[in-house]
Structures are given as C-alpha cells and as structure tokens.
Amino acid sequence: MAIPVLTDEHVGQLDYRAAVAWMQTALQSHSEGTLDAPARVNSKLTKGEFAFTIGAHNSANPYMGFRVYDLAHLHSPTRSEVTAVFNGRDGSLTGIVTGKLLGAIRTGAIGGVAISCLSNPNANILALLGTGLQARTQLRAACAVRHFHEIRVYSRDAANRNAFREEMSEHVPVDLTLTNEPEQAVRDADVVICATTSTQPIIKTEWLKQGVHLNNVGPKFKTGHELPRDTYEQSPRLVTDSLEQVSAFGDAFVLFGTPHYDRIGALSAMLDENATDSSISHDSSLFISVGLAGTEVVLAQRMFENHME
Template identity: 30%
Template structure:
C-alpha cells in the first residue's frame, strides 16, 4: 500500500507564507483560464434530520508552484468539509475541513491536509490576486469589514501584497473587532478599529467584506470613485453584503461563473428579484490574470471581486504545502 503524509493545522501554518499562497493561487487561475486545469462547482449534500451538510470541491491537473520545467508532476485534489448551524460549527478543537491530494500521474493518494487555516489563507491570497489586477496602483488605505478568521487572513494577505499606509478593522460586534485589532497589533501589523462600518469604508481605497450578513452592510454612497471591493462574505445564495445598486454600478469579476451564479448571494438574490442579470459579470478572475479581459477600465471605475471559494484555490495551496512538507520532512507519514 502507498505512503500518505498527514499534515496538521500547525504544519500548514508553519510551511506557507501569504505571498507564497498568492503566487500559487495566481498561477492556478492562469492555468484554469488557459484550459490546463479543470474544476467543478461545489457539490453540497444536506444531512437528513440535521441542520447541516457536506460540501465537496474537486479540481484536476493543478500544477505546482514554482513550476518544474517541463511540468512532469501535478495534482488532483478535493476539499471536503462539513457545515453545521450553531455553536457546534464554531468549536475549533474539531477538524471539519480537509484536502485530499493525489498524484496526477497515477491517481495515488499523497496527502491528507488539514484545511481550516488553509481555506482562510487561500481566500486571502485570492483577494490579494484580485486586488493586484483590479485596484488602482495608488491604493494605500485598506478597510476590512468583519473581524472573524477570514477577516484576519484578509488583513494578513493584503498587508503583505498591498503594503497599505492605513489598515482599518470594522465590525458591528465591538469585542470581536477589538480582539482582532489586538491580535494583529501583537503580530506586528499597524491596524486600528472603528466603531462604524461607514467611517472605515468612506476612507478606503480597498475594502474587504467578510461578514455572514443576510442583508446589505455597505451602501453605495459610502464608496469613493475608483474603490476596489473584495466581497468575500455572502458565499451562500440567501446572504448579501451589497445592495443591487452597488453591483450594477461596478465592474464585477468572479472566480468561476458557473459556481458564482449558484452560490454568490450578492448576485443570486439580486437576479431573483429582477434587479440585475447574469450579464453583470464582466469576467472571471483567470481571464483578468491572463489579460484576456481588463480588471478595470478607468481610475474612477468601482471594481468588485465577488469571491465564494473554488477548488483550484484549495488544491493549489495544498500542493504547495505538500511540496514544502516533503522538502522539510514535516508531517506524519503512514502506510495506508
């Protein structure tokens, strides 16, 4: 039987930096746009008699970063995780997020990778890639709305790439905001908290929204001309962080059109209510990365990247984690 490497949350955190994750994700979107790799939209299976589900994200022929020449190795992978409603889902002592990584050449299982932090890291990395191609070059003020785990990795990833002069954290729950500000300050980042979301948004050149709100938390009149938005929350069809007038007035880019039209609440709700049509999507991120379509058309244009998380993000970062783990001898290797 084959040997499989098991990588824990601590292993993942120790092996990959935000900038390395960004490089892997950017390459993955380029490969997807060029038809090298493939993925399927998220499959969600509800659990009978329990308010929960299992979700599956598969991707194939995801090539490693840095890229070997010629590219003789690559990965197949699937992220599997469960979603439950209530306190049970917030119990961080239990693992519900996993990536299974396979050898592209023979289909053999290579690694089982803990993926809670990996998921947050790749989301931040993807937002950084979108910001690279969609924000104005002079953007230096960042506002993150939502002070949970995703908010943390948005700050870490955007700070590494954007190097902003000012980072503002906004959250309607003061205790969450203050806790994240303290954590980031302790980690060496210069951040500040604000009481009102509007105050942070009005000052920003780039905003990242990471809430679980079912109703809009941002208003169009708060947005300055030329602002770039990474809309990370509202990743299920009945939630929305932005009203339809923001979506209609912005250049909208998504990761994967098929999945976005199924899951991105900011789009799905507005389409169902007849406020917008699917044509509001200007491009997929891979098309922007490859230069097939522009990320913005002018300095004054408002740009919006609607992220819901797709398979190539997880598998590309998991592949990077695995390669670094092998090189450094990290993880537990078992016979299956």
C-alpha cells in the same frame, strides 16, 4: 513512507506572498484549461451536509484532490475540514491537510490576487469589515500585495475588534484603527474588504470612494447579502473567481435574473488583460468571491512539495 498529514499548525506558517503567487498561477492555469474546477458537489444527509470542492491539475505532474466541509457545522468552533491530494499518474495519496485554515487562506489569497489585479497600485487606505477567520486571511493577503498606510477595521463587537487587533498586530505594517461605524471605516478607503456573515447590507454605496476596489467575501444571495444591491449594480467592473460556481448558485445568487449577471467576468481573464492594459485597474471594481474549486488542492500540493524538500 508515511503520508504527510498537515494541520492548522503547519498551514498557519504559510507565507502569504507565496500563497497569493500560487493562487495567481492557479487562476492562470484555470484560464488556460489545465486546472479543472467544477462546481461544488453537495451531499445532504438527515443531519449535516457535506460540500466537496474538487479540482485537478493536468500538468506534466498531474494531481487531483478535494476539500470537504460540513455546512451544518460552519459555526462550530471545533469543526474541521479535510483536504486530500492524489497523484494523478498512479492514484497514490500525496497527502492530507486537516483543519479549517487552508480553505480560509486559499480564499484570502485569491482575494489578494483580486486586490493586486484590480485595485489602484497606490492604494493607501484599507477598510476591513468583519473580524472572523476570513477577515484575518483577507487582511494578511491584502497586506502582501499593497502597502497600506491606514487600515480600518469594523466590527459591531468591541471584544472581537480588540482580539482581532491583538492577533493581527504582528502581521500588518500599521496599527489597526478600530471602529464600530461601518461608514467611518469605508469613507475614502481605496480598498474595502467585506468579510462578514451579515445577511443585511452593512454599508451604503454612497459612502464608497470613486475608484474603490471591493472584495465581497460574505453572503451574496437573494435571501441575504452583506452589500447593498446598488453596490453591485453601480460597480463598473464585476469580477468573480469562479463563473462555474456563480452559475451553480442558480437563482439563489443575488444578481441572478438581473442585467448585471452577464457583466460578471472571470478574475483569471483579468490577469491576462491586466498584464497588457494597466489602465483598467483604476476603475472601481467589485470582486465577488465564491471559491474557485481546485485552488485548495493547488495550495495543499504546493505545501506538500515544500514539506518533502
């Protein structure tokens, strides 16, 4: 039987509710120790640099795999990625996913888990900063877990804003409100998704509503960060999907060497906590998205299982 090779065309048909549910299960597996998720492995070449994000699921039907992308071509429109999954029993190849959508949907879906777990269940207003691929998948995952009545989208660029609204219109329950003022987007928002490539803070902490939940998808390094330092510092609840990856960033990570570093908790741990104490979700919170290894492999495995059916 031929090995399935799925492309962005297949991945684009993924249901976001399913993707968020799979990622929530994957985070729980990681918490329970059945999902191996080591920090990324990088291989620097003269030109180009591969990043391998690797994972293994040690369940009754074990599987293992990786996703790979070239850091030197992150902004190339024609760039691609490869995700491969192997059967953990006999080392056979289960399938391959090509394209750049799987990784982005994985990240979006984990963002959806964070919003589901940490934001106010009655959240009304969503602010989205950024209109790239990550912004698209974050928006769709957010709409899969909350019923927003108002969605505001910020981008500096009018053409990007309009293209984004046109492309997203069929996937969101309300008309998108476009703005070129980050403050207009963020004021009074219950959930703020920051998915830009900006290395300069694009919001001010004082604009944020009490009880807001933020997803920080873009830069989070000392050399460049899309959120102001005091947004991290003043947030009562700092959460990430991978403490291993935060640790692997070393002193490059924006909070390294600050007292706030040790306050960062694992999203997977919050899932259990949330189940028993729903009051926590009304505090302000900041989800620092770094990419839990192995989750692309889980997502791909689930797609192959559905593909085979």
